[in-house]
Amino acid sequence: MKLVFLGTPEMAVAPLVALVDAGHDIVRVVTRVDKKRGRGGALSPSPVKAAAVELGLPVSHDPDDVLDAVADGAELGVVVAYGRIIKPHLLDAVPMVNLHYSLLPRWRGAAPVERAILSGDDETGVGVMRLEEGLDTGGLYAEERVPIGGDTTADELRATLSDVGCRLLVDVLAQPLASWIDDAIPQTGETTYASKLDKAEFELDWKRPAVENHRLIRVGGAWTTFREKRLKILAADLVDGTVVPTMVQPEGKGPMAFDAWRNGAQPLPDELFGDR
Template sequence: MRLVYLGTPEMAVPPLEALVAAGHEVALVVTRTDKRRGRGGHTSPSPVKEAAVRLGLPVSHTVDDVLGLGAELGVVVAFGQIIRPHVLAELPMVNLHFSLLPRWRGAAPVERALLAGDDVTGVGVMAVEEGLDTGGVYAQIEVPIGPATTADELRTELVDRGAELLIDTLDAGLGTPVEQVGTPVYAAKIDPAELRIDWSRPVEEIDRLIRAGGAWTTFRGDRFKIHAAEIIDGELVPTIVQPAGKPRMDAHAWRNGARPADGEWFE
């Protein structure tokens, strides 16, 4: 099938690679513009652009460039931009979405499912419409969320399973999508302020926040990240931490260096 592909972050790379490996013709890859890094004016491409160049695929940063290529379908994976109606009117598109719709429509479905304490999520191939993740679903599968699963682990499994589902769905023919059923729940982008640990909350809730990634607190007035922890005898015990200005380290090694006073804790 002659396709165009729209995606940006690392999680959108495996589906692109799977499409090429399965023999689909990718006429164009659309991704975000290169980002400026540092003071030297150097720019860096998105992970999808890097993959496209490696695979020898043409790349654009403009969605309208997908028109007039004779593509049969557009495939969207974590693209991060609104696709305008005039484009959808000319070229049908499907989106690989990482939740069980209509639960967790929007930007952060993986993190929101974990933060909410969901014990199952999934990935689906859905029709792209003008609304936010409102299109019918062609195919979807469930993926369990274990009690110790991190967002990174869950995202990796969803991407791997989703790439397989995408190929299987295209090979079988899209058919007619099934309308979403249920009350929509929206997965807003995670605000860094949400990731600050409130130590008055239940330990299970704090554990989920840490497993979602980016959880932080303060210690002696400085920002302090907690990357991993365990619940032992009802108490949350950090295992991998990152003090301000330092790399990640084992929490025991940090304690040996910081020497917290008796009763001294995070703020």
């Protein structure tokens, strides 16, 4: 099948590669513009652009170039974490499917993996859905459930969901387009929205239940303060209702084992993790 692929982050790379490996003809890859990184301001491509260049695929930063892809024979658009709303005139030009990492309609929106962990969900999933004007409102072509363990990190969950999603996507697209494109099953159930995490949400509050802080650490990026400096909590165990850090990163330093950091910092009993 001739496809136009729209995606941006690392999680969208594996589906792109899977489609190429399955023999599909990617006539155009659309992704975000290069971003400036570091003090020198050098431009850095999105993970999808970097992968597409390596695969020898044509890349565009303008979503309207979907129309050029259609002119070149694209029969279907595949969207994976593109990060921008697809405008109606593009949806009118070519049918599109979206690989979404949740059990829709639970966790529509930008951060379904993170919100599932933070809410204590014991399962999530992957769906191949019809893309519509509404936010993740389209019907489903395929869906598979994935359990979330009590210690599963967001990175681990993303890897599992990516593997499952690639398989689902390739299986759906292996069938003739006309045999399934009009047969999406409408979503049912209560709708919840996975808004993008705000920077303030990553600060640990030691007055909250330990299980909530542990979930935040599992999402990644959690931090606290120690002697007026930021201390990232990279990994932790939940033991008898208490968060026990295992890996940390002090401000201005690299990751290290928590015990090694504690031996050097020598915190007093009442100055680490609130007053617990």
